[in-house]
Amino acid sequence: MNMHMDMDTNVTYDEFLKTLASKAPVPGGGGASALTGAIGTALCSMVANLTIGKRKYAEYDKDMERILSKAEALRCELSELIKKDAEVFEPLSKAYSLPKETEEQQKEKDRIMEEALKKAAMIPLEIMKKACDAIALHEELLIKGSRLVISDVGVGVILCKAAVRGASLNVFINTKFMKDREYACKLNKDAEDILAKSLKRADIVFESVNSELCRGN
Amino acid sequence: MNMHMDMDTNVTYDEFLKTLASKAPVPGGGGASALTGAIGTALCSMVANLTIGKRKYAEYDKDMERILSKAEALRCELSELIKKDAEVFEPLSKAYSLPKETEEQQKEKDRIMEEALKKAAMIPLEIMKKACDAIALHEELLIKGSRLVISDVGVGVILCKAAVRGASLNVFINTKFMKDREYACKLNKDAEDILAKSLKRADIVFESVNSELCRGN
Numbered sequence: 001m002n003m004h005m006d007m008d009t010n011v012t013y014d015e016f017l018k019t020l021a022s023k024a025p026v027p028g029g030g031g032a033s034a035l036t037g038a039i040g041t042a043l044c045s046m047v048a049n050l051t052i053g054k055r056k057y058a059e060y061d062k063d064m065e066r067i068l069s070k071a072e073a074l075r076c077e078l079s080e081l082i083k084k085d086a087e088v089f090e091p092l093s094k095a096y097s098l099p100k101e102t103e104e105q106q107k108e109k110d111r112i113m114e115e116a117l118k119k120a121a122m123i124p125l126e127i128m129k130k131a132c133d134a135i136a137l138h139e140e141l142l143i144k145g146s147r148l149v150i151s152d153v154g155v156g157v158i159l160c161k162a163a164v165r166g167a168s169l170n171v172f173i174n175t176k177f178m179k180d181r182e183y184a185c186k187l188n189k190d191a192e193d194i195l196a197k198s199l200k201r202a203d204i205v206f207e208s209v210n211s212e213l214c215r216g217n
Numbered sequence: 218m219n220m221h222m223d224m225d226t227n228v229t230y231d232e233f234l235k236t237l238a239s240k241a242p243v244p245g246g247g248g249a250s251a252l253t254g255a256i257g258t259a260l261c262s263m264v265a266n267l268t269i270g271k272r273k274y275a276e277y278d279k280d281m282e283r284i285l286s287k288a289e290a291l292r293c294e295l296s297e298l299i300k301k302d303a304e305v306f307e308p309l310s311k312a313y314s315l316p317k318e319t320e321e322q323q324k325e326k327d328r329i330m331e332e333a334l335k336k337a338a339m340i341p342l343e344i345m346k347k348a349c350d351a352i353a354l355h356e357e358l359l360i361k362g363s364r365l366v367i368s369d370v371g372v373g374v375i376l377c378k379a380a381v382r383g384a385s386l387n388v389f390i391n392t393k394f395m396k397d398r399e400y401a402c403k404l405n406k407d408a409e410d411i412l413a414k415s416l417k418r419a420d421i422v423f424e425s426v427n428s429e430l431c432r433g434n
Contacts, residue, residue, distance in 0.1 A: 013230040017255055017292060021262035028263070029372035032256045036376055038234055039249050045238035046245070075234060151390040155246035155383035159253055162379035165423065166372035172430040173368040188431075206382065213389040214405075 025093045026086035030124050030170040034085060037131035037163030038078035043156030044071035044137045051146040060144040067137050074137075078130050078163075085123045085170075092116040110179065117174045121187050124170035128191060131163035132198040135205070142205050147212075154209030161202035168195055242310045243303035247341050247387040251302060254348035254380030255295035260373030261288035261354045268363040277361040284354050291354075295347050295380075302340045302387075309333040327396065334391045338404050341387035345408060348380035349415040352422070359422050364429075371426030378419035385412055 011019075016035070020027050027035075048068040051057045057064070095116045098109040138157035145153055171191040175184035228236075233252070237244050244252075265285040268274045274281070312333045315326040355374035362370055388408040392401040 010229050010231070012227050013233050013252065014227070014296060016230050017259045017296065020256065021259040021266070021289070021292065023263070023266045028366075029260065029369040032260055032369075032372055032376060035230065036253050036256060036379070039237065039253060042234045042238040043246065043249055046240070049238070049240045072238070075238065079231060079234065149245075151386040152246040152249075154386045155249055158379045158382045159249065162253070162375045165375045169368040169371045169426060169430060172427070176430055209386060210389070213386060213393055 026089050027082060028085075028089065028170075029166060030085035030089070030127065031082045033124065033131075033163045033166035033170065034078050034081040034127045036159050036166065037127060037134065038075050038082075040131065040156045040159030040163060041071055041075040041078060041134040041137075043152045043159070044068075044134055044141060045075065047141045047145045047149050047152050047156070050149050051141075051144070054146060057144065057146055063140065063144055067140060071134065071137055074130050074134050078127065081123060081127050081130065085127070088116070088120045088123050092120045113177070114179055117178050118180075118183065121171050121174035121178075124167040124174075125187060125190060125194075127167035128164050128171070128194045128198075131160045131167065132194050134160045135164070135198050135202045138205050139201060142208055150209055150212055154206050154213075157202050157205040157209075161199060161206075164194060164198050164202075243306050244299065245302075245306065245387075246383060247302035247306070247344065248299045250341065250348075250380045250383035250387065251295050251298040251344045253376050253383065254344060254351065255292050255299075257348065257373045257376030257378075257380060258288055258292040258295060258351040258354075260369045260376070261285075261351055261358060262292065264358045264362045264366050264369050264373070267366050268358075268361070271363060274361065274363055280357065280361055284357060288351065288354055291347050291351050295344065298340060298344050298347065302344070305333070305337045305340050309337045330394070331396055334395050335397075335400065338388050338391035338395075341384040341391075342404060342407060342411075344384035345381050345388070345411045345415075348377045348384065349411050351377045352381070352415050352419045355422050356418060359425055367426055367429055371423050371430075374419045374422040374426075378416060378423075381411060381415050381419075 020032060045068055048064045048071060052061060052064045052068070095109065095113045098112060100106040100109050135157055138153050138160065141153045168191050171187060175187050178184040237249060262285055265281045265288060269278060269281045269285070312326065312330045315329060317323040317326050352374055355370050355377065358370045385408050388404060392404050395401040
């Protein structure tokens with residue numbers, strides 16, 4: 001199996017799911033989080049697209065154009081991160097099986113592992129940042145988006161939140177094994193900051209949508 | 218645009234995301250939730266696949282075979298629900314634009330709308346049930362799955378949780394407009410029961426994984 005081919009955006013989602021479900025080293029939790037973030041971000045675009053040009057929301061047309069353009073960029077970046085996550089995982093999975101019989105081999109293995117771990121940790125951190133940016137767009141859509149598609153803001157924001165949390169585990173599993181603890185703590189701190197910044201805000205958006213829908217029930 | 222073609226599992230995930238992001242009536246939040254549930258469920262299969270046959274986990278081989286078989290079935294069902302969600306939304310979106318100039322037209326529109334809403338609400342409820350079943354598989358994988366892929370259990374469970382919550386909004390938006398309040402309340406109750414049953418359990422699995430990963434940090 002060619003893992004880069006499998007990560008191509010030309011695969012069907014059914015094939016993507018099958019490869020994810022298989023023993024294949026990639027995609028894994030990082031790619032799954034990035035795709036979920038991309039789905040949540042696509043819902044930002046959808047809500048903006050269905051608000052633009054509606055007389056009732058004319059005052060927000062410029063905001064919607066800005067949100068749409070930002071959401072399209074974020075979705076492309078998250079799609080790209082699915083591929084990048086697969087690319088950085090490949091050297092890491094190879095490093096695990098390097099020999100460590102002599103002291104020299106062990107040293108070399110440690111060096112290669114450390115480098116691979118550092119590269120592998122950066123991608124889920126990027127995924128977290130992009131999904132967090134999409135949460136901010138949903139926050140704005142909650143106020144300015146068409147009420148006809150308000151449930152899609154709720155779905156979108158909860159998917160982006162899951163993407164942030166899912167990707168955070170992929171930062172932590174890589175930093176856990178780093179020997180350079182200063183660098184590891186710095187990345188963990190970055191991840192914790194994004195979690196602190198985004199989770200509560202996502203919940204507020206979701207709960208607002210939920211209350212709006214349940215008011216009549 | 219042929220919406221059924223777009224919902225085919227033969228579309229690339231990039232095309233799926235583009236159609237989701239567009240003005241097209243489907244897919245929407247329901248399909249997005251089902252796909253996220255399918256991604257989270259694929260991670261059940263992956264963890265089971267990477268645990269089966271490992272000497273260290275030999276005692277769980279039979280459990281893993283059972284979990285794998287159940288996860289594969291759930292993923293297929295969730296994929297199928299992406300298509301079904303698109304199918305039930307079509308008559309609903311057509312019903313919205315029926316004429317209501319005469320009393321008779323209004324009555325007929327109400328009748329068609331009610332029927333379409335009832336059909337449309339059933340699908341996200343099914344999505345919730347399937348994603349909830351996948352959360353139970355992740356609960357078991359947390360105990361019995363290979364520690365090497367424990368982060369994927371955490372990612373999988375948080376994606377399934379998001380699928381349950383996302384789909385719940387799609388139940389509530391349909392029940393909100395039903396005239397048959399008894400039926401609406403029954404569906405809302407079913408959705409609330411699944412939320413009550415699954416969210417807390419998903420959080421416990423996620424937090425266990427999170428603590429396991431952060432112990433060394």
